[in-house]
Amino acid sequence: MKRILPLIAGSTMLLLAGCMVGPKYTRPPAVTAPIFKEAPTDQYGWRPGQPNDAVLRTNWWQMYQDPQLNVLEAQVNGANQTLKIAEANFRSARAAIGLARSKEAPTVGTGVNVSTIRESADEPYFLTNLANNGGGDFTLPIDMNYEIDLWGRIRRGVTFAREQAQASDATMESVRLSLHAELATDYFGLRSADGQEKLLDETIKAYQDALQLTQDRFNGGLAVSSDVTQAEAQLDQARVQRTDEEVQRTQFEHGIAILIGKPPAAVTIPRKPIDVQAPEMPTIPGMVPSALLERRPDIAAAERRMAAANEQIGIARAAYYPTLSLSGLAGMEGTSALNWFTWPSRFWAVGPTFSETLFDGGRRRATTERARAEYDASVATYRQTTLQAFQQVEDNLAALRIIDTEEEQQHRATAASLKSLDVFQARYAGGVDLYLEVVTSQTTALSNQRNDIELMLRQLDASVLLIKALGGGWNSQQLPKL
Numbered sequence: 290m291k292r293i294l295p296l297i298a299g300s301t302m303l304l305l306a307g308c309m310v311g312p313k314y315t316r317p318p319a320v321t322a323p324i325f326k327e328a329p330t331d332q333y334g335w336r337p338g339q340p341n342d343a344v345l346r347t348n349w350w351q352m353y354q355d356p357q358l359n360v361l362e363a364q365v366n367g368a369n370q371t372l373k374i375a376e377a378n379f380r381s382a383r384a385a386i387g388l389a390r391s392k393e394a395p396t397v398g399t400g401v402n403v404s405t406i407r408e409s410a411d412e413p414y415f416l417t418n419l420a421n422n423g424g425g426d427f428t429l430p431i432d433m434n435y436e437i438d439l440w441g442r443i444r445r446g447v448t449f450a451r452e453q454a455q456a457s458d459a460t461m462e463s464v465r466l467s468l469h470a471e472l473a474t475d476y477f478g479l480r481s482a483d484g485q486e487k488l489l490d491e492t493i494k495a496y497q498d499a500l501q502l503t504q505d506r507f508n509g510g511l512a513v514s515s516d517v518t519q520a521e522a523q524l525d526q527a528r529v530q531r532t533d534e535e536v537q538r539t540q541f542e543h544g545i546a547i548l549i550g551k552p553p554a555a556v557t558i559p560r561k562p563i564d565v566q567a568p569e570m571p572t573i574p575g576m577v578p579s580a581l582l583e584r585r586p587d588i589a590a591a592e593r594r595m596a597a598a599n600e601q602i603g604i605a606r607a608a609y610y611p612t613l614s615l616s617g618l619a620g621m622e623g624t625s626a627l628n629w630f631t632w633p634s635r636f637w638a639v640g641p642t643f644s645e646t647l648f649d650g651g652r653r654r655a656t657t658e659r660a661r662a663e664y665d666a667s668v669a670t671y672r673q674t675t676l677q678a679f680q681q682v683e684d685n686l687a688a689l690r691i692i693d694t695e696e697e698q699q700h701r702a703t704a705a706s707l708k709s710l711d712v713f714q715a716r717y718a719g720g721v722d723l724y725l726e727v728v729t730s731q732t733t734a735l736s737n738q739r740n741d742i743e744l745m746l747r748q749l750d751a752s753v754l755l756i757k758a759l760g761g762g763w764n765s766q767q768l769p770k771l
Contacts, residue, residue, distance in 0.1 A: 349469075403428075454769070460587075
């Protein structure tokens with residue numbers, strides 16, 4: 290019977306150690322749709338994915354086939370300080386896993402104590418015949434404490450830390466995706482400014498020629514002074530617009546410098562005007578809407594935080610149950626260095642401790658309610674993040690579709706305005722029309738040409754934002770197995 294009792298006790302301990310209180314995590318369903326409202330077509334850079342497609346590549350910016358953009362994007366990962374912050378946060382979250390796992394093992398400590406003690410013969414209630422001239426106390430204890438995880442509190446703590454670390458990793462990837470997208474939009478903004486500067490330089494040259502013609506006509510008595518002042522005003526206005534574009538370009542260049550971790554003074558990007566006659570839109574492979582749940586790092590981060598919040602409920606519930614700890618103490622204690630490590634100097638003590646909170650004023654109930662509320666909030670955050678992802682995809686699909694139509698309309702308007710300008714310039718040179726007609730047609734033509742460049746930029750930006758909305762080539766399978 291004496292042999293059976295320890296076996297029964299041990300078996301009971303193992304069974305209790307396998308208990309886990311609190312809800313088991315299952316991912317709540319997200320609001321999704323079978324298809325996108327904006328049905329993709331080839332005409333604005335989208336096509337259905339095929340089995341052999343690589344889908345979106347991790348280095349998605351290479352689809353734009355711009356060597357300068359590739360060089361700049363390659364510098365983000367190693368130099369951007371915002372990304373370094375996110376990476377450090379991930380390492381901190383990963384280290385928290387080790388902290389949580391340490392609670393699964395016993396805590397063992399020691400401390401050497403060497404002292405000489407003499408009891409006072411005059412202390413109260415002390416027998417004077419026991420007084421002596423002092424004695425040594427040499428102690429080397431080793432103490433151990435181990436909490437048996439009866440209700441899964443420690444195991445849930447490890448799972449919580451692991452899921453938080455995975456969420457931190459997904460957040461880091463979301464930051465990485467946002468930074469690469471921001472650099473791409475800044476780069477296209479810079480190239481758009483280059484295109485605007487080139488257009489305005491050509492316009493200024495044309496306006497100078499027009500002013501010279503007007504002055505010649507005025508000197509020959511064929512034009513009035515107001516024609517000259519109108520031409521001068523038109524020329525100065527174009528120069529002002531040119532200067533303003535230089536400010537815009539400088540700001541884009543400075544923004545790119547910060548994104549690649551360099552001071553603005555260290556970065557100079559060669560001018561490369563955007564070409565509205567040679568579209569640079571990449572072909573973006575399509576996907577079914579539900580794939581967004583796996584392809585968006587921010588959705589993955591929200592889902593992992595939701596799972597971590599679920600573990601907190603179990604941890605709060607475990608506080609209602611008693612805890613069991615095993616404590617042990619062993620070591621050597623002697624009166625001198627000579628007998629310190631002899632066999633009679635050994636001592637030890639071992640035993641279990643059960644503890645249970647009998648009254649806490651509602652603290653455990655409040656903690657559990659708070660954990661449930663935080664879990665509900667995390668579920669709503671996950672679903673809201675998913676809805677926003679669908680909105681971003683739909684928004685940019687719609688933008689690409691609408692801008693494509695708008696570009697065709699704008700190209701026709703630009704062609705018509707340039708033709709009208711040629712007609713009015715010829716009529717003015719022939720003395721048929723006033724110079725005011727030339728000024729009006731110049732303003733209209735320049736405005737349409739600038740709109741061409743602006744629409745090209747909007748289309749490129751929409752394509753970048755669409756790639757970002759689709760996850761940029763990331764997949765939740767890339768989450769670390771911690």
